[in-house]
Ligand SMILES: Nc1ncnc2c1ncn2[C@@H]1O[C@H](COP(=O)(O)OP(=O)(O)O)[C@@H](O)[C@H]1O
């Protein structure tokens with residue numbers, strides 16, 4: 342244990358640590374302030390997919406901008422892998438997909454990712470290979486030499502993911518990566534996030550579409566008006582240890598009554614009998630899954 346922790350000091354620190362984070366925006370002339378982030382404490386362990394959830398305006402993007410050092414906090418602090426977030430070394434280990442990415446529409450996907458790769462400090466040698474590699478990973482190999490202006494919303498998000506991951510950062514921060522993307526595109530993006538997790542990356546992802554990312558997050562935090570209202574592992578939050586659901590092939594009514602009686606004889610009650618529903622997005626994907634967004 343001690344030998345292992347001595348060998349891996351950076352991952353001993355959480356990927357993200359927010360402590361007492363506050364952000365007030367001045368709005369109006371009379372010094373009126375809006376508290377967008379309200380005393381937020383949050384820890385994201387390395388290697389997790391962490392969902393920062395909440396309705397529009399709950400402070401998700403502001404929290405991320407504070408973490409990236411794009412905004413100054415009014416109080417509190419943020420650390421990335423144990424380093425204050427305003428240190429250049431801390432930011433080198435981060436890839437960021439902004440909420441409404443503004444990309445240079447006249448560049449091709451390949452040119453755009455190459456530009457960000459150079460900004461991320463990648464050397465010339467091996468640059469073209471790395472750029473081609475990430476474009477392939479996000480499924481844009483064929484469209485790499487098309488102008489970004491011709492991309493669909495799903496493709497724009499994927500080229501955004503490519504630029505975020507091209508310098509191989511340990512932490513990826515994705516602000517609403519599936520917003521406005523159709524189910525096929527969203528499925529491609531969630532698959533990609535799981536691939537990143539399998540490589541040991543930490544992914545901090547925001548969403549106001551809770552159902553879409555529930556399946557891929559290890560833990561979630563729910564914000565409301567800048568405050569943390571709920572935090573925990575997804576199974577702990579959604580599971581009910583005091584109930585069990587069994588799914589069986591359709592039972593004839595007689596057997597259902599026998600089952601009810603069998604349970605009653607043991608002092609238990611059959612609370613509900615339902616016909617399970619497939620999720621609509623699953624049905625959609627089963628029928629159109631072959632098409633690219
Ligand atoms: N630059 C800004 N100036 C003033 N108010 C802002 C600014 N950025 C965000 N806000 C406000 O802060 C609150 C949180 O916004 P935001 O972090 O974008 O929420 P979310 O990403 O959860 O939708 C909102 O009320 C928003 O209007």
Ligand SMILES: [Mg+2]
Nearest residue numbers: 401402403440
């Ligand atoms: Mg936002």
